[in-house]
Amino acid sequence: MGSRFDAGAAIGGVLYKDVKHAILAALAEGEWKPGEAIPPERKLIERFGVSIGTLRKAIDELVAENIMIRHQGRGTFVATHRQEDHFFRFFRIVRQDGYREFPTVQLAKFRRAKADKEEAAALGLPLGEAVFRFTNVLSLEGRAVMIDAITVPAERFRTLTEKLLRERPNTLYNFYQDVFGINIIRTEERLRATLADEEDHELLGIPVGTAMLKILRVASSYQNERVEYRVSRLDTSDYEFALSQP
Amino acid sequence: MGSRFDAGAAIGGVLYKDVKHAILAALAEGEWKPGEAIPPERKLIERFGVSIGTLRKAIDELVAENIMIRHQGRGTFVATHRQEDHFFRFFRIVRQDGYREFPTVQLAKFRRAKADKEEAAALGLPLGEAVFRFTNVLSLEGRAVMIDAITVPAERFRTLTEKLLRERPNTLYNFYQDVFGINIIRTEERLRATLADEEDHELLGIPVGTAMLKILRVASSYQNERVEYRVSRLDTSDYEFALSQP
DNA sequence: TTACATTTGTTCGTATGTATA
DNA sequence: TTATACATACGAACAAATGTA
Numbered sequence: 001m002g003s004r005f006d007a008g009a010a011i012g013g014v015l016y017k018d019v020k021h022a023i024l025a026a027l028a029e030g031e032w033k034p035g036e037a038i039p040p041e042r043k044l045i046e047r048f049g050v051s052i053g054t055l056r057k058a059i060d061e062l063v064a065e066n067i068m069i070r071h072q073g074r075g076t077f078v079a080t081h082r083q084e085d086h087f088f089r090f091f092r093i094v095r096q097d098g099y100r101e102f103p104t105v106q107l108a109k110f111r112r113a114k115a116d117k118e119e120a121a122a123l124g125l126p127l128g129e130a131v132f133r134f135t136n137v138l139s140l141e142g143r144a145v146m147i148d149a150i151t152v153p154a155e156r157f158r159t160l161t162e163k164l165l166r167e168r169p170n171t172l173y174n175f176y177q178d179v180f181g182i183n184i185i186r187t188e189e190r191l192r193a194t195l196a197d198e199e200d201h202e203l204l205g206i207p208v209g210t211a212m213l214k215i216l217r218v219a220s221s222y223q224n225e226r227v228e229y230r231v232s233r234l235d236t237s238d239y240e241f242a243l244s245q246p
Numbered sequence: 247m248g249s250r251f252d253a254g255a256a257i258g259g260v261l262y263k264d265v266k267h268a269i270l271a272a273l274a275e276g277e278w279k280p281g282e283a284i285p286p287e288r289k290l291i292e293r294f295g296v297s298i299g300t301l302r303k304a305i306d307e308l309v310a311e312n313i314m315i316r317h318q319g320r321g322t323f324v325a326t327h328r329q330e331d332h333f334f335r336f337f338r339i340v341r342q343d344g345y346r347e348f349p350t351v352q353l354a355k356f357r358r359a360k361a362d363k364e365e366a367a368a369l370g371l372p373l374g375e376a377v378f379r380f381t382n383v384l385s386l387e388g389r390a391v392m393i394d395a396i397t398v399p400a401e402r403f404r405t406l407t408e409k410l411l412r413e414r415p416n417t418l419y420n421f422y423q424d425v426f427g428i429n430i431i432r433t434e435e436r437l438r439a440t441l442a443d444e445e446d447h448e449l450l451g452i453p454v455g456t457a458m459l460k461i462l463r464v465a466s467s468y469q470n471e472r473v474e475y476r477v478s479r480l481d482t483s484d485y486e487f488a489l490s491q492p
Numbered sequence: 493t494t495a496c497a498t499t500t501g502t503t504c505g506t507a508t509g510t511a512t513a
Numbered sequence: 514t515t516a517t518a519c520a521t522a523c524g525a526a527c528a529a530a531t532g533t534a
Contacts, residue, residue, distance in 0.1 A: 050522080
């Protein structure tokens with residue numbers, strides 16, 4: 001059979017997991033949008049026909065995965081990238097003394113292209129599939145320190161244009177949410193060292209051959225759908241990549 | 247007032263947090279050692295005078311923080327660094343195709359010294375406090391690729407000797423557990439790029455000026471007690487630092 | 493300011509299922 | 514088979530935070 005709910009994805013066997021996946025499916029179908037409250041627990045236990053404890057256990061996991069946020073007395077909300085905390089969950093560049101600051105972003109390049117081998121592998125697309133490629137230059141304290149070379153599948157970002165990107169009011173991941181209904185909830189990153197090339201010199205004003213941190217990121221949406229591949233290059237003379245475990 | 251338990255650290259107000267901290271305190275005092283089972287839930291609810299649900303909520307958090315591991319039908323155990331998973335939680339160096347391998351370690355240097363400014367700040371010690379400094383060279387697939395320069399407070403590692411380090415049978419963090427009763431449960435890492443120097447050339451056989459990944463790590467024990475400062479330098483021509491969120 | 497309804501958070505306890513020794 | 518241990522599911526009662534009349 002499958003789930004005991006209509007929504008789709010389920011394993012059967014563990015009730016709270018079924019509830020969790022039913023909620024995720026409703027989320028993926030756009031029933032509740034980021035920033036909105038989902039129905040109160042009382043309504044949800046009616047809808048799913050489970051006890052309060054079971055429902056809470058399902059939502060507990062969604063909260064632990066940063067997909068939802070609970071506020072006592074207000075309700076349970078679909079997470080947004082608008083919240084400061086959420087932004088710094090994915091933006092891990094910090095001044096070497098620990099100070100965190102919002103970067104300013106400048107769009108440097110934008111074009112439509114066909115996925116090369118690396119992009120196709122990272123995004124799980126066929127080689128040569130249509131993609132958008134664009135480059136952002138990020139500044140901290142007024143100085144350009146990082147280049148983000150970003151690739152997204154054209155299929156999923158059909159209406160993307162350079163103008164839209166340039167005029168977006170808030171963060172990139174928030175823009176993905178608002179305009180394309182894409183919610184980044186997970187990233188995988190790999191870090192290497194490399195030497196600055198001619199492009200780094202032009203965009204950041206650093207000498208060719210400077211040591212740079214190279215960050216390769218694949219960002220995914222609700223169903224582990226890979227929606228963004230990003231290669232960042234950071235000048236680490238004043239800033240660094242910060243990470244805490246757990 | 248304080249806690250309603252003897253053990254110490256508590257906030258009062260939220261019962262399951264008190265229970266959690268009481269368990270942590272017992273852990274820090276060595277009542278249960280890594281690898282051992284803690285008493286069954288039945289006993290613990292008697293000891294703390296709380297309900298099963300409250301106890302489980304306390305242990306849930308400890309499990310989420312990788313401090314304990316539950317096994318249905320067997321018991322709840324204090325986490326060890328022996329488990330493979332646990333090792334790769336702190337060792338994040340991976341071949342660029344994703345393959346994970348255990349490194350072989352060679353002790354290259356060992357000496358007693360006084361904490362310099364950087365070490366003192368990282369470990370929260372007074373400047374000039376006695377520390378041990380030692381250097382490991384890590385090899386993957388038989389090739390030396392990373393240098394770990396490690397500093398630990400002599401106070402906390404009183405009986406450490408070069409011989410002990412050289413003859414330790416298993417991983418370093420496991421050695422900390424077994425010999426010093428120190429359990430690393432948390433790390434903070436900062437990553438930068440740098441250029442290979444003369445020491446890198448000597449120990450890894452790479453040309454001076456090669457781009458290298460520099461990782462600064464502070465490792466902490468149960469009560470956020472900082473017990474190890476480590477500066478690693480990785481040749482990222484074949485390997486990389488891998489990271490998944492969440 | 494107060495009172496009240498709404499919503500999530502905490503604590504309690506019971507019954508049953510599943511894995512292990 | 515039996516006993517033990519954790520896992521799941523249920524639901525009641527009260528506390529705390531929030532928004533509104």
